[in-house]
Amino acid sequence: MNTELLNLFPKNYMASRERFRGQITHVQEHWPNAELHQYALAEHPELTLDWLRAEALTQPEKLIILTTGEHGAEGIVGAAMMQLFIEEYLPRLNPQNTGLLLVHAINPWGMQHNRRVNSNNVDLNRNFIGDGKIFIPAANPEYRPLHPFLNPQKTLRGSLCSKLEFLSKLIKIMVSPGQSALRSGMLMGQYEFSQGLYFGGGQIEEETWVMVDLYRKAVQPYAQILHLDMHTGYGPRYQMSLVNSPTERRAPTELKTAFNYPEVVAAIPEEFYAIQGDMIDWVYLLVQTEFPEKMLYATAFEFGTLGTSLPAAIRSLRAMIFENQVHWHGALREATARRVQADFSELFAPTEKTWRAKAIADAQQAFNGILRDQGFF
Ligand SMILES: [Zn+2]
Structure with a gap:
């Protein structure tokens, strides 16, 4: 090397x-x-x-x-x-x-x-x-239904229970009609939620x-x-x-x-x-x-x-959501906040x-x- x-x-x-x-x-x-x-x-x-x-x-x-x-x-x-x-x-x-x-x-x-x-x-x-x-706040109507999932308005709890909660919400979104809107609705960008992702x-x-x-x-x-x-x-x-x-x-x-x-x-x-x-x-x-x-x-x-597999996509989304959640609402434990920060760093600067x-x-x-x-x- x-x-x-x-x-x-x-x-x-x-x-x-x-x-x-x-x-x-x-x-x-x-x-x-x-x-x-x-x-x-x-x-x-x-x-x-x-x-x-x-x-x-x-x-x-x-x-x-x-x-x-x-x-x-x-x-x-x-x-x-x-x-x-x-x-x-x-x-x-x-x-x-x-x-x-x-x-x-x-x-x-x-x-x-x-x-x-x-x-x-x-x-x-x-x-x-x-x-x-x-700038039109309603420019991306696909984002609005995703907002509660992408931007939880509360302190991040311990990492295991937060991960399970994230996963169960994600599955609900993925099996609901219009799940194809998840990626496009999110990544297109939104102009409505000033503390939200994208x-x-x-x-x-x-x-x-x-x-x-x-x-x-x-x-x-x-x-x-x-x-x-x-x-x-x-x-x-x-x-x-x-x-x-x-x-x-x-x-x-x-x-x-x-x-x-x-x-x-x-x-x-x-x-x-x-x-x-x-x-x-x-x-x-x-x-x-x-x-x-x-x-x-x-x-x-x-x-x-992280890559393009489904598990990688899930990990990457989770890292983004948790980092933003901790930024605005904090984490219950300092160790959880540190882990969230480390996961986020690996996502953008391996x-x-x-x-x-x-x-x-x-x-x-x-x-x-x-x-x-x-x-x-
Ligand atoms: Zn970039």
Whole structure:
């Protein structure tokens, strides 16, 4: 096992941010004009969105955007891939015609507190509502009947009795008519229950505004844009999936060949699941409506963690529900709260060495395939 590669995974938000900021000197060896920027959260000024930006030195043609930590807790794996990209791929790009936008922790509060959501409980990947659309609380009627199951309004009891209660409720939902709505109703996002899972917010969040501004400014000089966004939690355990926007014109089968990459899916209900307020969808919308002459390929790296079996799906749902329940209502015992936190961490930042090594290998294969296909080297 290559321990140097495993060191790519940071311990926590603060250590990761410090390392990221330190990369500026390395980037400046290739792009002397590179700049490090920060945005401090209004209510948590010690937490920042950090980004490295560099314009092409002579002839702006291509822009590469790498983003991480939109779902805070997923930022540990995201930061590993960012560091990998900076060390291995950045030196192979052409600074003369290529610009960079590298974003560390879109959701710094979530990364610091090991939550997916921001401090307002908003899932930022349900918050990029554009195209003149507004936030409608009743936007997802399938979620409402699931609310009591997904968001228990009480203190979490001992872990065994809570697990049994969870399972009996789950079985009731699964045998009732309309059980197919469980996954879609939940994952699409909801705008009604502000303490619930997959809450997309009631307005555009601060972090979302920062990103919207950043994207709009960054893409302007470039004819071709590549955007790679790092996530964890979905898909097979030892296989990263490229998850494309439904807006992407090329089919997954075509892209598998073009990238020489085994797992490419589109974010449509048959292959993945539908999402409202998705960031990548918003970037496509930005380019289509404001810069229709530009070329864009944007995708999410989804590093699978627990896997796709039914028991894995149940474990993963339980980890999400318990973590949110403990956050709002506490746990009867401290030990239960700790176990819930540990299960949640494993769901979004697995610690197993074999998992981490495979995640790096998959990212290398995808970076190689995509950067070559898109003409970056
Ligand atoms: Zn995510």
